Amino acid sequence: MPKMTMVQALNLALRQEMERDESVVVLGEDVGVDGGVFRVTDGLIQQFGETRVVDTPLAESGIVGMSIGMAVYGLKPVCEIQFSGFSYYTLHQMENHAARLRWRSQGRYGVPLVMRAPYGGGVRALEHHSESRETFWSHIPGIKMVIPSGPRNARALLVSAIRDPDPVVFYEPKALYRAFREEVPEEEEAMPLSRSLIAREGRDLTLIAYGAMMRPTLEAAEKLHSAHGVEAEVIDLLTLSPMDDSLLVASARKTGRVAVVHEAPRSFGPGAEIIARLVEKAFYHLEVPVARVTGYDVVIPLFSRETHYLPGVPRIVHAARQLLAA
Amino acid sequence: MPKMTMVQALNLALRQEMERDESVVVLGEDVGVDGGVFRVTDGLIQQFGETRVVDTPLAESGIVGMSIGMAVYGLKPVCEIQFSGFSYYTLHQMENHAARLRWRSQGRYGVPLVMRAPYGGGVRALEHHSESRETFWSHIPGIKMVIPSGPRNARALLVSAIRDPDPVVFYEPKALYRAFREEVPEEEEAMPLSRSLIAREGRDLTLIAYGAMMRPTLEAAEKLHSAHGVEAEVIDLLTLSPMDDSLLVASARKTGRVAVVHEAPRSFGPGAEIIARLVEKAFYHLEVPVARVTGYDVVIPLFSRETHYLPGVPRIVHAARQLLAA
Amino acid sequence: MPRTRIELADAIEYLSILDENGTLDRSLEPSIPAETLLRLHRTMLLARRFDERLLSLQRQGRIGTFPPIAGQEAAHLGAVAMLRPSDWIVPAFREMAADIWRGRPLESIIVYNNGFNEAGRIPADRNDMPISIPVGSQLLHAVGIAWAIKYRGQSDVAMTFFGDGATSQGDFHEALNFSGVFQVPAIFVCQNNQWAISIPRAKQTRSPTLAQKALAYGIAGIQVDGNDLLAVYAAADEAVQRARAGQGATLIECVTYRMAVHTTADDPKRYRTDAEVEEWRRKDPITRFQTYLAAKGLLAADAVAAEEAAVQAEIQAAVDRAEEQMKRLGDPLLMFEHAYAQMPAYLKEQREEFIRLRAETQEEK
């Protein structure tokens, strides 16, 4: 199997889905001739032409609103919002239309669009280029919110997102775009949405994370093992909404000690929902309060300070040890 | 003291603040000549003229974006979004600018705007006129999210919101606009933001709610008392963010049994954050899992079914009794 | 060329064919078969009377809030009259005559206005979108549909409707701009009814016409007398032909008037005078069209009364059918349907919780 970066793996998913199904079209700012500012759509316009790989004017609500129309007609638009920090312009179209047209038309019109956007910090970028606001989309009934954590699952999840009959927000951890390579099969591979994964088994405590935070979380788990002899179970959420809480609950019941890790601001963030689910379904198994290792309730600082904002291995290890000490 | 509806009380707050401070200006769709579709701004244009009560073109992002400029200059714009279901158009301006200009300019420019919007169900309205999406705003660092629950606190909180140096989203429970009257003092009255209130004292369990849900929650508490001899403590959140969790925590520590009531969809809703706070700060006092009595994770149905969607007295009483039985 | 005037490629025109006195400009009269003319008349009349009936049902508390269309029948019906069934309509919420023309049963409109989601169902044989309440947002859907039509090599068009107020919305701009850049078969029909709730046209934008906004996008623009069904028809027909020929989008401003309330929650006395309404009443699109039909010998003096009676009977039958239908509606479990193509596990749990709670709270009572 070839080793690929996440950018290459996403590109593979797009290319193969476009080959398989001519109703798949790609659109967004700079996705065509430029191949996307991160090169995720590189080469697609050469292969599929500008009728299927569409450079749009600079208008995010327009991109999503137009994608809704395309999807209603029967196409499968995969639109790119250049950075998730500009995706808020699309909230109206997503919440008031994409999420509801199936419901409003009582089943007649689905909206099988995918809205891709790079999210998160860690790449020394400008303001608005490092945010993590997946909560906005996760809270909307009718939307699916997916965040991969590595090249292989990014590819397999994007394939499923494209095939999904409902609107999917697909946030790509830009810090992982080129951070490492993984073997990714050339042949078709899809992974079901709304399923979480056990990324590492363990019995002493549970660490729940997703996206770019999977790496420090797994590293922290290794460190907990090597330095402290602790076996952390690590769960990769993959889909935030509709959330599959079965693994989270099972793991919490097993370990009784849980920390949630995300770079989004803490208050009203994904960690809160995870805690609520655990309280609802595993309360009597929890030995200690679930910990939140998260971004702070401030705007992520400009890049000279962003590592202080982002949860890193030391904070995760520390939280885990406190859970065990309690 | 005169008895007023919430609409009258809000109108009083606006009128008095405009009298007190000529930097307060009101703007939005139909707020002038029409006095607002719910008449909250009724009579203001007659008293203050159209330079201070501004009918705008139909453009929500425009209304908020312009308000940001006004606020930066030193005015105190109070803008109205006609229904909260159309406020998503403003998310970009709110998150990327209103919430950040103080930070971006390192203290030079605050954005003391208030974005008022009626929210919530219960008035047999059209689609998009019954939503409860306060989570969006509550998750944004730099924004304050306030929801009153009665005429008197609506007035006193709006006064504080207008005087506040930071951007405030002020969601008005439209189901309560004319539902009942309360004594509201003619003389100035303000209530601090970021403070919750004990609306009813009790020792057996804690019910946490806000906005339109305060009424069924208090009614449920009465019923629990009269029919079952149970003393429920009821907390009115008033400000969702930045959240004052001290009362919640104290009450949970006292009763050990807590239910959160909101009409927003359950997943990633305000209840999740409240549960997370209680787990962080009152975990060892919780006897049973915190219950969520909320809207379901669907679009609120058109009005013939909305009462089935909205939490009502029976569901709250039932949840409370289950908490006590557990 | 130091300081020179830039010549604009496109001209904006105003079109009127049948004026408010019923005078016809024969050189511009579109050729519409007699049968179609009569069906158009019948539909306008039906829509007008049904609108009135809905208003009285609302006042009696038998339906919820709704937006009347009176005065605007020609402005939207004239635009869809030449469309094929396979063409797409992307409405706002004030196009009832077009909706009826396209096949919407009257009872479905009543049931919808009574807050039952069932009546939002779009049947498989209609390529129309459900009504769209967020002002301005639906224009982009039309652009996407038109893009897809072109992509699939079809000759259909996507026609979308909106009001004067909608032209202020950012999505309006993005939609028209995209339509120009992508040269899609989209037709933007603005029902400029002079008011956006209480905001008069002049306060909505400072451009003297709405049609000239087309100049910002390099697409065709035309202003028409929106109470003149023939002018609306002619302008739309031209736009449809342009679109089918791959020559891009058109913005049509129909100058018309909302004769009734904005919605039943509105009180127009707060913002406009009776005199203004009276003035526009004289430009009524229906009476004007009747004059035309009469002059053409298509509508005898007593035919109007017969039509009125037939229309009223049709409405009464629909009201009866609606009330019959609604007896069988209301199962709350419907609210869990159509959120996703397949109900996710967590929603299934909530649905079960709902069923359980309903039973248990019943018991408690």
Added chain:
Amino acid sequence: MPRTRIELADAIEYLSILDENGTLDRSLEPSIPAETLLRLHRTMLLARRFDERLLSLQRQGRIGTFPPIAGQEAAHLGAVAMLRPSDWIVPAFREMAADIWRGRPLESIIVYNNGFNEAGRIPADRNDMPISIPVGSQLLHAVGIAWAIKYRGQSDVAMTFFGDGATSQGDFHEALNFSGVFQVPAIFVCQNNQWAISIPRAKQTRSPTLAQKALAYGIAGIQVDGNDLLAVYAAADEAVQRARAGQGATLIECVTYRMAVHTTADDPKRYRTDAEVEEWRRKDPITRFQTYLAAKGLLAADAVAAEEAAVQAEIQAAVDRAEEQMKRLGDPLLMFEHAYAQMPAYLKEQREEFIRLRAETQEEK
């Protein structure tokens, strides 16, 4: 009037004063004091050389990503040159020469580009907004500021900048429309540099000019040669006078060119030819202005070299000062500041948590 052409109230003009060969149209030459002309030259030169220096600092990894301005100096500097200190500037992110003109120290630009929030501070004596990255959104702030200026009865103006790409954004539309309706003293300066990253001007919108978009809003619009400082100055001066006189807003399209990368993360070879860049290089705003100054006898042949040397010295001193300053920056606790006017309780707790964790994780190591 059956089918008539609508006469547009406003005309859109094109303005050029000093053409690319340095030929001057004396009849249009604005009267700018010699001293100001020289300061403008100095600022353009400084901005150009500083831009080059930033690029090399970035390539050395000494600062982060930034958007170079080379080629666009006249297009934005010319527009602010006649403003008073009390006027407001609402920039996008490619107006560095204007920023310097208004008093921004060079070292602050370096420090900002090195990811330190401190350098975003706006001093109390400047009425300018910080740079705004979300394309198109800042125009509305200018409208709000202009509204407030008018409300307060001041004669100041609010001038905002944006690119050709920004004209597609819904907020552009809403801002221009509001400015027309409210007749505020706002000036919208579009630096049409032909590209929005890889999207050429022709794919951004189908309207032949951007200036004509003013017709959609009933405001004045003009297209100018954006590499001609005199033309930009004259057009802006006219707009400023119009605004101060209470006659409303103006859209100015400055036709210019981005000669360098979009940002340092961009590779223009993917989407444009060297030949195109070369062609525009011949229209360089600085050399053209130098020809003009020389012809006026204001800039002797050897004066340019002296200016170049002075500018480089100034830049070096700023780089040194920046590196000195940065040694004292970086305290992570700053991230908790300026979220609100007063730090809320919960944020204080998080700040304490941060301090505690920092200490404890240090220990653990």
